Amino acid sequence: MRTVEGGRRRRSRREDEDTSGVLSKDNIKETVNGWLSNIEQQIVDLRQQLTGLQ
Numbered sequence: 001m002r003t004v005e006g007g008r009r010r011r012s013r014r015e016d017e018d019t020s021g022v023l024s025k026d027n028i029k030e031t032v033n034g035w036l037s038n039i040e041q042q043i044v045d046l047r048q049q050l051t052g053l054q
Contacts, residue, residue: 023031
C-alpha cells in the first residue's frame with residue numbers, strides 16, 4: 001500500500017526499495033576524488049599547451 005504525502009509517494013514496506021544502484025559513501029568519495037584528479041591533470045596539460053612546453 002502506498003500513501004501520498006506532500007505530493008510524493010511513500011512506500012509502506014522497505015523491502016520493495018531497489019538499492020542496487022545506490023553508491024556507498026566510500027564509492028562516492030572515490031568517484032569524486034577520481035574526477036578531481038582527472039581535472040587537475042587536464043589543467044596541467046592545458047597549462048603546458050598554453051605555455052608551449054609540450
